[in-house]
Amino acid sequence: MYPNWVNKHKQKGTNISCINGRYYLYAVSSVWNKDKGRAQKITKEYLGRITEDGLIAPKSKAARIETPVAVKEYGASAVLNTIGSEILSELRGVFPVYGEQIFTIAALRVIEQCPFKRIEHFYKNSNLSELFSSLKLSGKELSLFLNNFGGTREQMIKFMERFITGNKHILFDCTGILSKSEKMGINRKGYNAHHDYEPQVNLLYAFACESKSPVYYRLVPGNVRDISAFKLSVSEAGLSNVVIVADKGFGSESNFNMLEEAHIKYIIPLKRNSSLFDTTKLTTGDKSVLDGYFMFNDRPIWYYKLNGVIVFLDGDLKNCEEKRYLKNIENNIDGYTMAGFIENQYKFGTIALKSNACGTAQDIYSLYKERWEIEQSFDFLKNLLEQDKSYMQNEKSLETWAFINHISLMLNYKIYNLLREKKLLSKFSVADFISHLKYIFKVKINDSWYLSEITKKTKQFLDKMNLHIT
Numbered sequence: 001m002y003p004n005w006v007n008k009h010k011q012k013g014t015n016i017s018c019i020n021g022r023y024y025l026y027a028v029s030s031v032w033n034k035d036k037g038r039a040q041k042i043t044k045e046y047l048g049r050i051t052e053d054g055l056i057a058p059k060s061k062a063a064r065i066e067t068p069v070a071v072k073e074y075g076a077s078a079v080l081n082t083i084g085s086e087i088l089s090e091l092r093g094v095f096p097v098y099g100e101q102i103f104t105i106a107a108l109r110v111i112e113q114c115p116f117k118r119i120e121h122f123y124k125n126s127n128l129s130e131l132f133s134s135l136k137l138s139g140k141e142l143s144l145f146l147n148n149f150g151g152t153r154e155q156m157i158k159f160m161e162r163f164i165t166g167n168k169h170i171l172f173d174c175t176g177i178l179s180k181s182e183k184m185g186i187n188r189k190g191y192n193a194h195h196d197y198e199p200q201v202n203l204l205y206a207f208a209c210e211s212k213s214p215v216y217y218r219l220v221p222g223n224v225r226d227i228s229a230f231k232l233s234v235s236e237a238g239l240s241n242v243v244i245v246a247d248k249g250f251g252s253e254s255n256f257n258m259l260e261e262a263h264i265k266y267i268i269p270l271k272r273n274s275s276l277f278d279t280t281k282l283t284t285g286d287k288s289v290l291d292g293y294f295m296f297n298d299r300p301i302w303y304y305k306l307n308g309v310i311v312f313l314d315g316d317l318k319n320c321e322e323k324r325y326l327k328n329i330e331n332n333i334d335g336y337t338m339a340g341f342i343e344n345q346y347k348f349g350t351i352a353l354k355s356n357a358c359g360t361a362q363d364i365y366s367l368y369k370e371r372w373e374i375e376q377s378f379d380f381l382k383n384l385l386e387q388d389k390s391y392m393q394n395e396k397s398l399e400t401w402a403f404i405n406h407i408s409l410m411l412n413y414k415i416y417n418l419l420r421e422k423k424l425l426s427k428f429s430v431a432d433f434i435s436h437l438k439y440i441f442k443v444k445i446n447d448s449w450y451l452s453e454i455t456k457k458t459k460q461f462l463d464k465m466n467l468h469i470t
Contacts, residue, residue, distance in 0.1 A: 005052050015041065016050065019443060019450040023050040043071060046445065074127040074451070075440025075469055076111045081131060083414040087407065094159040098149060100132040105142075106407035110415075111438055116142050127442060130449075149403075150396025156403050157236060160216045163410075164237060169209040170216075171370055172230050172244040177201045203402065204233050206242070209370050212420075213413040217406050219399065227255040231262050243267060243357050245371045256354065267368050270309065270352040272344070278306050282313065282346040294362040296369070303361045310361050311352045318349025422465055436461045440469055 002016060006023045010016055015028045027045040048057035081088070084103070091099035105119055112122045120137040123129050136145075164170065177200055206216035216237050220229045230244050244259065244266040251270045259266045270277050281289050281304050290313075293302045302313040325348070328336035355364050415430045441452040451469065454462075462469065 006050050009050050009055055014047065015043070017443060018453050019445075024048070024445065025050055025055060070444035071441050071452070072125055072127050072130070072444075073111070073122075073438055073440075074442040075437035076434055077107060077127045077131070078469065079437055079467065080107045080110065080411055080414075081128075083418065084411050087410055087414075090159055090162050091407070094155050094162075095152075098145070101135050101137070101145070102149075102404060102407060104128050104132050104135055105137070106404050106411060109404065109408045110411050111434055116146070143397075146397035146400045147394065148396075150394075150399035153399060156399075160406075161238065163211070163213070163215040164206070164208065164239065166210075169367060169370075170239055170242045171207045171209060171367070172204060172233065172242060173207070173246060173371065173375075174202050174204050174229070177203050201398070202229065204229060206233070206237065206239075207370075209367070212417055214406065214409050217402060219402055227258045231258065231264065234262075234264060243367060245368060251354065260356065265355075265357040267353055267355040267357055267364060269368070270354055272347045272350070272352070274352070276307065276309050276354065277311070277347075277352040278309070279311075279346045279350075281306070282311070282350070291361070294365075296362070296365065301362075301365060303365070305361065309352055309354050310364060311350055312361075312365055314349045314351070316349075321348040418465070424464060428461070432461075433465075437469075 002018070002023065006016060009025055013027060013029065015026050017024050017026065025047040026043050027047055028041045028043055030041055046058065048055045050056075084107070088099070088103045091103050093099070095102060104123060105116075107128060108114060108119055108122050108126065111126070112118070114122055117139050119142060120139070123135065123137050129135075202220045204218045204220060205214055207213070208215045216233070218229075218233045218236065227244070227246075227250060230246070234242050234244075242264065244264060246266070246268050248269050248271050251268050251274065256266075256268075287293075287302060290302050290304045293300045295301070299314060299316050302315075304311055322341075322345075325336060325341055325344075329338060329341065351365075351368070353364060353368055357364060357367065359367075412430055415433050416425075419425050419428055419430070419433065436458045440454055440458065442449045443452050444450075454469070
């Protein structure tokens with residue numbers, strides 16, 4: 001709430017801003033923003049400073065016209081520039097010409113989830129244009145960049161190696177990206193978890209357990225869903241400490257043999273109908289025949305090893321799965337019968353893992369659970385960054401697209417890990433973080449920049465995060 005002596009100057013077509021305890025009056029108009037689907041205020045003219053003695057207008061009409069007022073997004077871009085300083089430094093070192101451009105595009109994709117054709121617009125209205133001035137980001141220039149930069153895979157690997165080094169455990173997984181371009185050979189019809197057989201590209205990702213961040217990616221044809229893709233990726237990245245954690249679709253004898261021959265460590269879950277999954281010990285109902293238990297997230301996890309497979313039993317999960325199955329029977333859901341319940345009663349609550357990785361059963365289980373972090377990466381990529389499909393028309397531009405998304409994903413994880421560190425993940429998401437910060441602006445008046453007002457709710461959020469926007 002502004003004092004009455006300030007509010008009395010508020011009239012139709014004007015707006016008041018408080019900057020560093022001083023009040024300023026502007027002429028504004030409203031235009032429809034088709035991208036945001038709502039009206040947006042546009043500052044037309046600076047009318048003067050409001051004091052208790054009245055309005056102090058600019059010295060002349062000419063001064064009002066010649067001294068425009070600029071407003072730029074500041075909070076999110078400033079924080080990303082700070083927490084992403086290591087990423088920016090490495091980009092500058094490996095890509096002296098394009099480093100700042102890549103960082104800027106990736107940061108804008110995090111803040112605005114915008115397509116490439118809208119990058120220039122958001123760049124001009126962001127503090128990033130003050131930090132990294134004169135970047136060429138028009139549609140035509142970006143098109144040239146996408147094609148030219150895509151041929152620098154060797155340098156991309158050099159950049160990614162900087163973040164792989166020193167990590168004890170690297171986990172691998174794969175997801176599909178839809179792509180219908182008819183000018184590429186890499187997008188092939190293939191299977192994914194959503195039973196979508198459209199042309200797609202498979203995106204292999206490596207995730208570092210220690211730093212809890214994505215560190216490597218590789219694009220492979222959409223019809224390649226075997227371990228050979230992981231094998232080549234391990235070789236390209238020069239990894240010696242990798243543990244492949246794949247989904248149940250990779251649990252075949254041929255894949256296990258290929259991994260063993262390549263001396264690659266793996267943890268792969270088996271389907272519950274796999275012939276390798278022996279439930280004999282579970283059918284006794286006697287826990288004394290099991291090898292033991294350990295606590296995970298304050299829950300007892302029982303386990304036993306048999307024929308190179310470790311079977312884990314989670315009692316809480318077992319109860320949930322039994323309850324869900326019986327409810328489906330009661331609701332007459334197709335495929336759910338009492339006979340089926342009896343047949344599967346000893347498999348409810350179980351996870352069977354085949355692995356050649358070193359460590360105890362608890363170590364193997366904990367590493368497998370880290371796979372959730374990779375799933376979180378894919379969730380960020382496909383939902384928060386809205387990159388579940390690509391419209392790139394050739395393989396070079398697709399490679400550039402994937403690399404920039406990789407940088408965006410790394411920045412997302414900087415935010416995510418910051419929220420985790422502050423124990424705020426249960427209350428705030430990465431999207432919440434961006435939403436609070438992107439509406440902190442800086443206003444330029446008479447060639448000087450001032451921080452705009454910050455809402456009470458955003459101030460409370462900044463205090464919880466121990467962030468200081470200046």
